[in-house]
Amino acid sequence: MNMVKKIVSKQIFIPCAALLLLALFNLINDPSFFKITLGHNSDGDPVLNGNLITILDYGSELAILAIGMTLVTAATGGQDISVGAGIAIAGSVILRLLCGSNSHPTELQNPLIVAFIIAVVVSMAFSAFNGVLVAYFKIQPMVATLILFTAGRSIAAWINNNELPIISTNCDKSFGYWGNYIPGIPIPTPVFIAVISVLIIMLVLKFTNLKLYTQSVGINPKSSRLNGLNPELIKITSFVILGVCVAICGLIKVSRLQTINYSVVAKDIEMDAILAVALGGNALSGGKFSMWASILGAYVIQFLTTTLYKLDVRSDALPAYKAIVVIVLVVASAPIVREKVGKFFKKFKSNDSKGGAAA
């Protein structure tokens, strides 16, 4: 009994349970959901196909975003809703630098690494702007990021003069590797990018004070200040880290399609990222967090999305179902509900023990 309680009370239990539930549902509904086949893509390179691979592939972007979103949530007690717009900006910057003024270039104008680094810097700058509004002007994070949410896609379109640059395979083949497959390796590249990102953040959390400082600022900024921390700086740092994550996602997104559609790219991804953090059992009001739980949460969300697609849910109706999941999650994790349920169980238990004693 104690063992069960110990496992249930662990934070990572929530996403694990959700994952198991979804897996079980799919197993009953259609066992072929888990089939993975080795096929060949149009270039004749070996690639793995199957729903699980899709989940790993598309879940990777979400996992990378969840890293930054967890830190922002923990430090500020709010969420950044401009990540979708940020991805559009980062992607637009990359394409602009690769294509120059010509929207259908025959060769790349700048090396990819330069384009990517500049995109990271731009993305960090936008995130720092959000961070300054939150930290120094004390505006609620969701409202502060609303500014970029409104303007972000417009800025992205403006960067490329509203043209849609396309990097065709004749121009450069290797650009597509980042979002698809590297020839000869049957696993999608975003999975590797996600693994590397997760490794880096885990090392950072292990060997620096980032986790401790972020949590203490999230729990109580005033007492953190009295303990010699600089809450403003830590809040901005968390936003800047999210900026880096956003730029990486931007690279993956534009590399997948080799072009960009400003109004559609990464649409509604902020909802999924916030959902991943919530599903990981992290308090959305800030404070303690578990990075592993958030990352697992991201893959669970993608699992849910793929399952819904499998059930023939149209992509534009998808948000309605996800919204129900969110509401169920937040209601279940609300302190008042927990207290009530806890009381109910206690009553149940005491009745039970009384009954036992009487017998």
Next chain:
Amino acid sequence: MMKKFRSMSDTNLLLTITIVVFAVMYLCAVVFLGEGFRTPQTFLNLFNNNASLIIISCGLSLVMITGGIDISVGGVTALVCMSCAVNLDLHGGNVVTSMLIALGIGLAFGLVQGFLIAYLDIQPFIVTLAGMFFARGLTTIVHTDPFNVQNEDFVKLRDTRITIPGLGSTNRKGIYVDAYIEIGVVIAIVIVLALFFMLRWSKLGRNFYAVGGNQQSALMLGINVKRTKFFSYVLCGLLAGIAGYVYFMHAGSGSPSHAQGAEMNAIASSIIGGTMLTGGVGNIIGTLFGVLSLNTIKDIVSSIGLQDAWWTGITVAVMLCLFLIIQSIVMTRKNAKGSAGKETAAQS
């Protein structure tokens, strides 16, 4: 004069800023941009095109005054349009049933969200974000494609125009055209006035301010904080339903892309109108001017030749940012003044 300025309450100070900004902007437009802005109809069109936005923003202001936020309003508007359109054309409903549907949807969203936020104490942003996605998703489930409504009674209602004598102007062909407003504008103005009086003189209205200003002290004053919050969301939902119908009357169609980004425009309007995000400060008249300022800026931007769609997005964001920072400065100044006042009191 200076003393009077200092003693102005936050609500009035922010309201004054908004009205002055709007007046200056419109005058500049009239003086420098000429013809288009000089006809009264241009001014009336600000109302005609934004009647639903005015209603949404009013609802949002109520919620913001109590210290919450509701971003589901745009989604609810789209859902109402689509449901009414489907009801009128595909299910053989009439104007009355469609109105009832609009009110019902708004009320349902308000009740559920209000309950979750006020009684279960869940963050308003998360609840209403889910509400927004739910409404948007449901809109496409109700019907996938946009379509125009053909129902005769409704078309008659849609095309009803109220002419205003004396404000007409001659068009390019030299024909005199009467100035007009749509029915939606009348509804919007009635709602603005009703809410203004409610906030100023009714008990519920004062409770909104008290709860937004300081929950703890409101509780100590014997105000039922939870119920007050609940009412603010119910009212906001109901107004979103009405706004949906007004939008429907203006557009005459149902479409999943209706009222895209309306929640952001409404929040921006409320903020520009001097409603504080932290709660307790705000004015419905300010919100009205917020909507007008926002759309005047859009008109100006498009009339000086920056017609590309991205400019409006960027200008709205810049304006929002500016007003947020003004608010933040007003707040910090007030806090500084408050603590300074305490110190002098302690010294004396």
